Amino acid sequence: MATARPRPAAPGCGGKLALGTVASCASISGARQHAFTVTSQVAQDILLVRLREVSGDPVSGRVTGPTGESVCILGPYLDECRLGAAGSYRVTVSLTYSTGEAAYTLSAESTRTPSTCETLPAEFFSFASPGRAGTLPAGLASRCFTFTQAPGEVLQVSEPGGRGEVRGVIRDATNQPLCTVDYVERCELNGPGPYRLFLGEMYGAESAYTLKMPRLSHQVGCPALPLARFGDPGPAVAAGSLPTDTAVACHALTAAAAGPVVVRVDAFADQFLSWAVYDAAGALICEEWSHAHSCTLPAAGSYTLLARSDRWEPLPYQVAVVSLGTAGCAAATGTNWDQPALLVHQTSAVQTNCQPFRGEGGDRVQAYHAPTAYNSPYAWIVDEGGNEVCTEPSEEDGCVLPSTGTFRVVSYLAFWNADDVDLTYRMQVRRLSQPVGCPTVAPGAYDAPPAGALGGIRCRSLDIGTAGTYRVRAAGAENDRRYATVYDSTGHRLCTDEVCRFPAAGRYPLVLDGGTASTVIDLDVTYTVALLPLVPKDCPTVSDSGLQDPPHRGRFTAAGQFNCLKLASPAGARIVELLPGEAVGAAAPRVSVVDASGTQVCDSSWSLREYRCELTGQAPFFAVLDAAGGSPVGAYSLAFARVDGPPACPVLPAGDTGATATTGADRFAVCFSIPADQRAAQESITWQRTSGIGDARLSVFDAEGNRYCGPTAYAVQRTVTCTLPAGPVTVLLEADGVDATYQLTHRPATAPAA
Numbered sequence: 001m002a003t004a005r006p007r008p009a010a011p012g013c014g015g016k017l018a019l020g021t022v023a024s025c026a027s028i029s030g031a032r033q034h035a036f037t038v039t040s041q042v043a044q045d046i047l048l049v050r051l052r053e054v055s056g057d058p059v060s061g062r063v064t065g066p067t068g069e070s071v072c073i074l075g076p077y078l079d080e081c082r083l084g085a086a087g088s089y090r091v092t093v094s095l096t097y098s099t100g101e102a103a104y105t106l107s108a109e110s111t112r113t114p115s116t117c118e119t120l121p122a123e124f125f126s127f128a129s130p131g132r133a134g135t136l137p138a139g140l141a142s143r144c145f146t147f148t149q150a151p152g153e154v155l156q157v158s159e160p161g162g163r164g165e166v167r168g169v170i171r172d173a174t175n176q177p178l179c180t181v182d183y184v185e186r187c188e189l190n191g192p193g194p195y196r197l198f199l200g201e202m203y204g205a206e207s208a209y210t211l212k213m214p215r216l217s218h219q220v221g222c223p224a225l226p227l228a229r230f231g232d233p234g235p236a237v238a239a240g241s242l243p244t245d246t247a248v249a250c251h252a253l254t255a256a257a258a259g260p261v262v263v264r265v266d267a268f269a270d271q272f273l274s275w276a277v278y279d280a281a282g283a284l285i286c287e288e289w290s291h292a293h294s295c296t297l298p299a300a301g302s303y304t305l306l307a308r309s310d311r312w313e314p315l316p317y318q319v320a321v322v323s324l325g326t327a328g329c330a331a332a333t334g335t336n337w338d339q340p341a342l343l344v345h346q347t348s349a350v351q352t353n354c355q356p357f358r359g360e361g362g363d364r365v366q367a368y369h370a371p372t373a374y375n376s377p378y379a380w381i382v383d384e385g386g387n388e389v390c391t392e393p394s395e396e397d398g399c400v401l402p403s404t405g406t407f408r409v410v411s412y413l414a415f416w417n418a419d420d421v422d423l424t425y426r427m428q429v430r431r432l433s434q435p436v437g438c439p440t441v442a443p444g445a446y447d448a449p450p451a452g453a454l455g456g457i458r459c460r461s462l463d464i465g466t467a468g469t470y471r472v473r474a475a476g477a478e479n480d481r482r483y484a485t486v487y488d489s490t491g492h493r494l495c496t497d498e499v500c501r502f503p504a505a506g507r508y509p510l511v512l513d514g515g516t517a518s519t520v521i522d523l524d525v526t527y528t529v530a531l532l533p534l535v536p537k538d539c540p541t542v543s544d545s546g547l548q549d550p551p552h553r554g555r556f557t558a559a560g561q562f563n564c565l566k567l568a569s570p571a572g573a574r575i576v577e578l579l580p581g582e583a584v585g586a587a588a589p590r591v592s593v594v595d596a597s598g599t600q601v602c603d604s605s606w607s608l609r610e611y612r613c614e615l616t617g618q619a620p621f622f623a624v625l626d627a628a629g630g631s632p633v634g635a636y637s638l639a640f641a642r643v644d645g646p647p648a649c650p651v652l653p654a655g656d657t658g659a660t661a662t663t664g665a666d667r668f669a670v671c672f673s674i675p676a677d678q679r680a681a682q683e684s685i686t687w688q689r690t691s692g693i694g695d696a697r698l699s700v701f702d703a704e705g706n707r708y709c710g711p712t713a714y715a716v717q718r719t720v721t722c723t724l725p726a727g728p729v730t731v732l733l734e735a736d737g738v739d740a741t742y743q744l745t746h747r748p749a750t751a752p753a754a
Contacts, residue, residue, distance in 0.1 A: 155213045156248060459514075
């Protein structure tokens with residue numbers, strides 16, 4: 001039998017592989033292997049090898065040395081093979097699973113003795129350079145560039161193209177990698193030169209590229225941007241456009257002295273543009289995310305501002321760098337509360353404003369700021385040198401001045417539209433500690449208009465004669481609650497709720513929205529302040545037999561007024577509040593029940609009106625009443641009923657006749673009892689208006705005062721089915737305060753209708 005001759009490899013499927021070339025093999029099949037030879041001229045070389053699948057089944061490879069030792073395995077990406085002695089190395093290519101068929105390419109390049117290297121001239125490293133454009137052939141392992149720079153120089157490298165798939169590595173004269181050429185980043189040449197850059201496409205595809213590596217240290221080619229003053233920056237504005245998210249723009253800054261600056265980018269671009277400032281040696285001084293307010297230049301000299309886009313499409317921008325000196329500042333303002341708010345103008349997208357004020361060391365100052373139309377203002381306080389004070393987060397409001405002198409509020413509006421010409425915002429620089437200009441409010445009395453009358457200044461000075469706990473509430477002219485903060489004499493927050501404990505006699509400032517710096521409340525505000533002892537006194541006593549006795553009638557005569565009632569029920573009693581069903585506004589006051597220490601027990605938001613209120617704590621108990629927002633004045637009538645204990649109401653007979661109840665302005669709640677031996681465990685209870693107007697709702701209580709059924713919705717007539725506990729129960733019908741009669745009946749829920 002004749003021996004088959006081995007078939008020669010197809011062109012490009014084996015043999016000598018020259019560095020910097022691409023061998024293309026149209027077919028490899030089954031268990032066949034293709035062998036290539038590549039020669040290294042020097043010892044300890046690093047060989048860049050790319051095995052690329054063109055079509056078909058997966059291929060893999062390996063590199064072996066002159067004595068057959070394994071050097072590296074080849075995968076789908078660019079591989080670095082670290083060689084030993086100079087000489088010939090074998091590259092073997094095969095199908096990964098020894099089955100099927102594939103086409104592939106193979107390419108190799110030496111990092112120590114590359115086949116060819118293009119020299120990058122000195123002008124290439126200018127920011128004004130258009131870069132070096134070219135195309136990487138499909139399958140090429142790497143393309144080499146060489147350049148000379150002084151060791152220690154810093155380059156600004158960026159993605160060469162291909163949406164992140166063209167990448168490179170810069171190596172020094174000892175073949176050590178220094179940095180990658182990939183995303184936008186800084187590359188410090190901290191090894192000896194000359195330097196080589198090896199550039200390739202991640203998957204070996206043909207790809208166009210534009211290589212840019214401007215020198216960030218001792219930069220050239222950046223247009224000069226003079227430092228701007230406060231106010232409209234005028235010509236000290238740079239405008240440009242970043243074409244893609246791989247683009248970087250630069251601006252040359254010159255500082256006459258050390259000090260802080262503000263980098264201002266126009267509002268639209270600020271959402272997609274990031275910036276950083278570098279010194280002449282290429283060291284990072286500050287960047288946007290950690291220096292949003294200001295950037296301190298450490299010395300006089302040259303600096304570089306870099307701007308980078310975060311978008312894939314072109315991004316126009318404007319930028320100004322404002323020196324935090326005193327040039328362009330407005331006239332100084334005072335910190336008294338009885339002066340009008342400032343109106344600040346902004347006539348440029350990148351303008352920054354400066355508002356000086358005088359302060360003493362230890363003063364706690366709040367800079368309030370708010371736009372006159374929708375926008376986002378920013379403001380912070382700096383010292384005489386422009387350095388920001390109060391940089392650490394604090395649970396307290398305002399900023400404590402570290403020394404005596406002139407301070408400034410630096411501020412600007414963030415958003416600017418193309419057709420904007422002059423935007424405005426308001427500002428108040430106010431002292432929270434030892435405030436001046438706040439009208440004085442002394443404690444008042446329940447059932448009377450608040451002592452702190454309506455007025456037009458954001459703050460009040462609460463004159464506390466005796467230490468203790470007080471009720472403090474600010475209300476607008478329509479009785480809408482105005483949230484306020486009370487401070488001590490040093491400006492520390494004392495309370496923000498309605499209940500405030502004053503540790504000593506003295507005067508305490510109250511400020512509307514005191515802790516909200518993004519609000520300005522000017523002298524046109526109208527509000528009143530109720531300042532009352534927490535435990536009411538001199539309150540009329542109200543009956544807890546409101547189902548039999550006439551209701552209590554009262555009136556609110558002014559916004560912010562609190563009224564009070566002394567409850568007749570003892571500790572442990574369970575009560576409910578009764579109101580005419582149609583009551584709204586001031587006629588349906590908010591009610592809070594407190595004990596003898598002023599501790600709240602319950603209120604009308606739930607338990608008093610929808611469940612029941614158990615009087616826990618120390619007697620006597622008081623009901624504190626105030627009108628709902630939007631209802632500053634008006635009359636009301638209400639009653640309280642004790643619902644625990646044996647029912648004291650007439651019996652509601654079973655059957656179709658039942659009982660009749662009459663309601664009116666003086667009797668808007670009626671009750672009946674159902675003895676335990678006259679009902680089933682589950683009862684159907686019906687009410688129906690038989691004359692008059694209005695409607696009613698129904699509840700059922702057990703002997704312990706627990707509400708088992710209801711309250712239902714108000715209706716002219718309705719039948720409810722109620723599962724009841726053992727023992728007698730009380731049926732409560734609450735109606736509108738108008739003349740009407742109702743028929744009530746009950747029967748076992750399982751019994752057939754007559």
